[in-house]
Amino acid sequence: MLTEETGPGHPTNGGPANGTGSTLRTGGNLVQLISPEGERVHRPEFDVWIKDLGDEQLLALYEDMVVIRRIDKEATALQRQGELALWPPLLGQEASQIGSVRALRDDDFIFPSYRESGVAYCRGARLTEIVRTWRGNALYGWDPHRIKMATPQIVIGSQTLHAAGYGMGILNDGSDNVTITYFGDGATSQGDVNESLVFAASFQAPVVFFCQNNHWAISEPVTVQSHIQLADRAVGFGIPSMRVDGNDVLAVMAATRIALDRARKGGGPTFIEAVTYRMGPHTTADDPTRYRDPNELEDWAAKDPIKRLRTLLEAKGALTEEQIAAVDRKADQVGADLRNSCITLPDPQPMDVFEHVYSTPNSWIERQKDHYSRYLASFSGSGAGGSGSGLAEGTQEGGVR
Amino acid sequence: MLTEETGPGHPTNGGPANGTGSTLRTGGNLVQLISPEGERVHRPEFDVWIKDLGDEQLLALYEDMVVIRRIDKEATALQRQGELALWPPLLGQEASQIGSVRALRDDDFIFPSYRESGVAYCRGARLTEIVRTWRGNALYGWDPHRIKMATPQIVIGSQTLHAAGYGMGILNDGSDNVTITYFGDGATSQGDVNESLVFAASFQAPVVFFCQNNHWAISEPVTVQSHIQLADRAVGFGIPSMRVDGNDVLAVMAATRIALDRARKGGGPTFIEAVTYRMGPHTTADDPTRYRDPNELEDWAAKDPIKRLRTLLEAKGALTEEQIAAVDRKADQVGADLRNSCITLPDPQPMDVFEHVYSTPNSWIERQKDHYSRYLASFSGSGAGGSGSGLAEGTQEGGVR
Amino acid sequence: MSQLTFARAINAGLRKALENDPKVVLLGEDIGMLGGVFRVTDGLQKDFGKHRVVDTPLAESGIVGTAVGLAYRGYRPVCEIQFDGFVYPAFDQIVSQVAKLHYRTMGSVKMPITIRIPFGGGIGSPEHHSESPEAYFTHTSGLRVISVSNPQDAYTMIQQAIASDDPVVYFEPKRRYHDKGEVDEAADISTALSMERARVVTEGKDVTLVTYGPLVKTARDAALAAKDEGVSVEVIDLRSLAPVDFPVIEASVRKTGRLVITHEAGQYGGLGAEIAASITERCFYYLEEAPVRITGFDVPYPYSRLEMHHLPDLDRILDGVDRALGRPNSLSGLEG
Amino acid sequence: MSQLTFARAINAGLRKALENDPKVVLLGEDIGMLGGVFRVTDGLQKDFGKHRVVDTPLAESGIVGTAVGLAYRGYRPVCEIQFDGFVYPAFDQIVSQVAKLHYRTMGSVKMPITIRIPFGGGIGSPEHHSESPEAYFTHTSGLRVISVSNPQDAYTMIQQAIASDDPVVYFEPKRRYHDKGEVDEAADISTALSMERARVVTEGKDVTLVTYGPLVKTARDAALAAKDEGVSVEVIDLRSLAPVDFPVIEASVRKTGRLVITHEAGQYGGLGAEIAASITERCFYYLEEAPVRITGFDVPYPYSRLEMHHLPDLDRILDGVDRALGRPNSLSGLEG
Numbered sequence A, B: 001m002l003t004e005e006t007g008p009g010h011p012t013n014g015g016p017a018n019g020t021g022s023t024l025r026t027g028g029n030l031v032q033l034i035s036p037e038g039e040r041v042h043r044p045e046f047d048v049w050i051k052d053l054g055d056e057q058l059l060a061l062y063e064d065m066v067v068i069r070r071i072d073k074e075a076t077a078l079q080r081q082g083e084l085a086l087w088p089p090l091l092g093q094e095a096s097q098i099g100s101v102r103a104l105r106d107d108d109f110i111f112p113s114y115r116e117s118g119v120a121y122c123r124g125a126r127l128t129e130i131v132r133t134w135r136g137n138a139l140y141g142w143d144p145h146r147i148k149m150a151t152p153q154i155v156i157g158s159q160t161l162h163a164a165g166y167g168m169g170i171l172n173d174g175s176d177n178v179t180i181t182y183f184g185d186g187a188t189s190q191g192d193v194n195e196s197l198v199f200a201a202s203f204q205a206p207v208v209f210f211c212q213n214n215h216w217a218i219s220e221p222v223t224v225q226s227h228i229q230l231a232d233r234a235v236g237f238g239i240p241s242m243r244v245d246g247n248d249v250l251a252v253m254a255a256t257r258i259a260l261d262r263a264r265k266g267g268g269p270t271f272i273e274a275v276t277y278r279m280g281p282h283t284t285a286d287d288p289t290r291y292r293d294p295n296e297l298e299d300w301a302a303k304d305p306i307k308r309l310r311t312l313l314e315a316k317g318a319l320t321e322e323q324i325a326a327v328d329r330k331a332d333q334v335g336a337d338l339r340n341s342c343i344t345l346p347d348p349q350p351m352d353v354f355e356h357v358y359s360t361p362n363s364w365i366e367r368q369k370d371h372y373s374r375y376l377a378s379f380s381g382s383g384a385g386g387s388g389s390g391l392a393e394g395t396q397e398g399g400v401r
Numbered sequence C, D: 001m002s003q004l005t006f007a008r009a010i011n012a013g014l015r016k017a018l019e020n021d022p023k024v025v026l027l028g029e030d031i032g033m034l035g036g037v038f039r040v041t042d043g044l045q046k047d048f049g050k051h052r053v054v055d056t057p058l059a060e061s062g063i064v065g066t067a068v069g070l071a072y073r074g075y076r077p078v079c080e081i082q083f084d085g086f087v088y089p090a091f092d093q094i095v096s097q098v099a100k101l102h103y104r105t106m107g108s109v110k111m112p113i114t115i116r117i118p119f120g121g122g123i124g125s126p127e128h129h130s131e132s133p134e135a136y137f138t139h140t141s142g143l144r145v146i147s148v149s150n151p152q153d154a155y156t157m158i159q160q161a162i163a164s165d166d167p168v169v170y171f172e173p174k175r176r177y178h179d180k181g182e183v184d185e186a187a188d189i190s191t192a193l194s195m196e197r198a199r200v201v202t203e204g205k206d207v208t209l210v211t212y213g214p215l216v217k218t219a220r221d222a223a224l225a226a227k228d229e230g231v232s233v234e235v236i237d238l239r240s241l242a243p244v245d246f247p248v249i250e251a252s253v254r255k256t257g258r259l260v261i262t263h264e265a266g267q268y269g270g271l272g273a274e275i276a277a278s279i280t281e282r283c284f285y286y287l288e289e290a291p292v293r294i295t296g297f298d299v300p301y302p303y304s305r306l307e308m309h310h311l312p313d314l315d316r317i318l319d320g321v322d323r324a325l326g327r328p329n330s331l332s333g334l335e336g
């Protein structure tokens, strides 16, 4: 808890050595541990948090990023081919997603937005589970309790309050779990996100607020939401914050580890602004050429998160041609699996529409269900089941008619 | 607009000389220009904003505070006597209300909460207009357009968004008006208040956010809402803020003038935390002995806003016995007028219930109205009008029955 | 058996739930030290601690949104909304999260959240303190909505609501908080009447009168008054507003052929419309007259000196009974 | 006369309003440079400037709450809610402020705010993008609620809504955005049919079929199909959902004796319930059968590969018509 004396914007400085309650003030400067050119930048107070990462671990991070980019590419292609109804690309945000999710413990719970497919993949979501929502074959992706990650949240900002509540539950349990919630730059304007900061700060709940500032909320640049850095927002709630290069997987991981450690030790919430860029459209339904300067895209291409880790590893001699090829093969395999599991997804059954509205039978729904099954059964001509025709009206044979 | 370089919590320092966009950083220190003991404390950068106030003006502020305290006392008594259904006392917050409202121009618009009866009085609300809402004789107090002040807002925080929108309207008009919105410490937790800060900052709207931190939200101490100063909140939105002694009418006025000036000159919103204390219950329905340490009340009694101005004026020889008596007579007169206008308020007419739902006739309401007037007319026994009996069930004669 | 006020009965039910299940937590504004503005949670924080009975920051979306997170973590949160008119800031979390998460996750995530809302008028309060917003929730799939009319049900049904794996919105008729009634505190919630069931509280044969919450008392009084005039009114206390226990109403209407529904909420799209429509569908050939609705007017809740006009009372209900019976009434002779 | 898509017709109506009244301002997410996710505001920011067509921060309560403030300042704000499922964060501002301010201030403060909401399903979208929340608003006193079914009405009624001194919620059937129709851009909104009036769009004598928004087209198709079977269906496009123009429905039902209502929203407490209940009250002795409701199910909006089951279609409507006529139908033989 910050003391009264601390005043605005002055969370106590200090590295990890300070232990519980310590926090790093990043001020206006981005924390960056790998430059866009792939050089290792040293910042001792952050370096200490990633010193355990050897070549093997770095290679694994590289592989993760390559694989989730492939997932993204494949899913985008599937959407273009009509196999998915929609897809929200993560292109450009690989380091933010991988650096953060790989810092978590398996039993830490994640409350994502809709763009964290890479996080879900690392968390153990099956490929079918990742795509079926976007194919329109299910509302849900995976069982949140199995992989300790909620399903994609579409209502902007809602999930951050769930995280604050989950964190309050962790406190009640006396556990050292932490929960992390992902949200965008646009989301910071929603009342819910700000209320979540209030609750997490009030109860000192173990929550990591992970804001991926990808500079756009659909067509609105981040300056519509705020004229100052988003990282500053949290400070006004008494929550320490860090601003990191979101295209730098090491910086993201260091910051996330700092925040997790702080929370585990009872130090309460932390806010991380990962400064990154949405390289693709908002979703496959969007056309960014209507509102975005193509030069901006070029600038950010030069800061690519995968390229810079690759350059770093190559310079260290820690990434051979064979290793690159092996990673690409793995990515190809995942891409092929994704495609296959997508197009072979079984169609849902009509009566599924009534399942799981309630956890116990509900007289009103049961009656509606009964009536609809009678209705379907009345289509003598069309065999078992029948089907509605809301989209292609009047195309089917009449039932009892 | 703050630049990216400014970093968290560092609005540009500088006194009024800086002109547009200038703001005073108060840090952890309360701005105080009159000590609780009634001594004038000098802070040049604030003094300059009140240097035009001579003895006459100070006496007027004193009178205002005495009068609104009397209004409060009389209204509380009326409630105890069953003449008002409810009353939200302002006792202890006189300096916050007077220092701010008296800084405004007549054509600046006010969006209050429910506790700003003192503000309303100064603004020209009639005494009947102040009490009729609380008597249950009307939903509304006054015509907001007449006195440039919205009616009391009961839904916590809602009015702050109205202010942000009004401010956007001022910008569109190219006018140098400013709007001020009043809200409590508890309100700072509401999503709406935070969204209002987002909108005001985004559009640099001429809004003064006036937070009366009276330390309590009904039974909850301000620490439930925030562990750090509320003034710090705004800074994270890019809005400069000041923290002033809310029991010091001069400090409040100086700060409000600074904020107004800044807004008028296109400098955008400012947040003022007026640190004060709710000396009475939350409303007349509340019993603070259930949750509040009586010592706290004593401490704050020593910081009384009226007493300190009176001591200051007396020390200056600017407040004679006769002047004190004259002010008290004025207060007595206002108190008597208040009582009189309250108890003589005419009862509403039954059919008023249907008025003003829409601004033009609405077929559904017209029909309901017609049916209810037929129903009332059916009470042949009880003469014209009849009346429902929701509260005293079954007490009246049947109509057509 | 003890004599308890309505408020004390809910308090006793909450206490029982807190005792029986360590996962039950209460969240709300002023529910701790103060015991809630109506004292419904009086003494619970003292006995169960600040982690079980939580004074939250002043933000309703926050209260319900954090309850969702607590439910993810295995808790059974009970949220108090201080007054009916302050539930709307939480509407998004209720409608898009609480109500839909079970469906969204195909049953993986349960939302055993209870949202307590003191509702209705008649207490002389200012704006936003007397509303009847139940139809917003009954129209929301995924929620169960109940209301209680007497201390015994209040005691039992709050426990049933908390025990339910589905989210339940629990409407408390605030103007009855001080009414007393017998409460069997040993009542077992698993053998008590299910919270999905309605109850015939006064038997009758001429007219069926359906209501819930605060107006159950008024309806029973009306039935008594009607009896003096030789009209036998069957009063049904719905208890469950979503789903409504239609078989109970159906059985009654098949007997009486006449239906009156009364509630404080506005008529247009109120719950009475659903009941009138559904019963007309189910009992068309049994109905002697169109179902009659006696409700609050479709106006914002008026100031307190007018509220007795807005609220259905005994006489307005009896006028509706006359209408259902085809006897002379205030609208006699009106076409359509 | 020009051939315009639905979306272009609204765009033209907005343009006209912006031209005619400098106090009209548009607020919303992505409505500026992008022209809205459905391009309904395409080109308007370019032509009227950033102060008239405002890209707001991402917060719906903020959009509606600032619109209230703009209305205080004498503006006529038009808010765009990007999709139906995102209106709930603004619910409090709509229900407690927009709807009540005129009543609260006894007419001193007008709230000439229009809230545009693309609504309904059938476009294969993910969750929260296909809902039909109109009943929440029709149950809210102080609001006018309208929906449009064709480009001409879309063009005229958006202007009428903006010109209205009352707040209007304007529901746009998003799956019809690309449908084309004749639009007379010279149409005068003061002489055009009032937005409170319903319209008979297909005349008939056997059954009355009432609907609005996206299902008007479906209903007309159903009437055509029924004609082939010798059944004459009268289709009424409500246009105004609050208040409903009951006299038009009444007149039709007195003629046909049969009523079917269809909407995409869930049935329980949907607008269909009000219409069934009100028409039963007004036309009890003319009705040959109970009014029939053909609606979306009372489930959260399902994922897109199931939505064709959820949405009423031609066949389900015809099954309802059979039910209203007492002809064999899918529920024949069911008791009650």
Ligand SMILES: Cc1ncc(C[n+]2csc(CCOP(=O)(O)OP(=O)(O)O)c2C)c(N)n1
Pocket: A115, A154, A155, A156, A183, A184, A185, A186, A187, A188, A214, A216, A217, A218, A278, A282, D029, D058, D060, D082, D086, D089
């Ligand atoms: C409450 C709500 N309002 C509007 C939308 C429509 N919408 C979907 S994504 C989006 C922009 C989100 O931007 P940001 O938070 O920056 O996340 P990003 O998409 O960049 O990851 C909007 C407005 C929504 N999903 N929820």
Ligand SMILES: Cc1ncc(C[n+]2csc(CCOP(=O)(O)OP(=O)(O)O)c2C)c(N)n1
Pocket: B115, B154, B155, B156, B183, B184, B185, B186, B187, B188, B214, B216, B217, B218, B278, B282, C029, C058, C060, C082, C086, C089
């Ligand atoms: C949205 C909403 N929630 C709850 C309430 C009930 N309530 C009325 S006043 C109040 C406390 C407000 O505290 P604060 O903002 O500090 O203002 P103060 O009363 O101290 O002036 C509460 C919880 C309300 N009026 N509105």
Ligand SMILES: [Mg+2]
Pocket: A184, A185, A186, A212, A213, A214, A215, A216, A217, A218
């Ligand atoms: Mg973004």
Ligand SMILES: [Mg+2]
Pocket: B184, B185, B186, B212, B213, B214, B215, B216, B217, B218
């Ligand atoms: Mg306070």
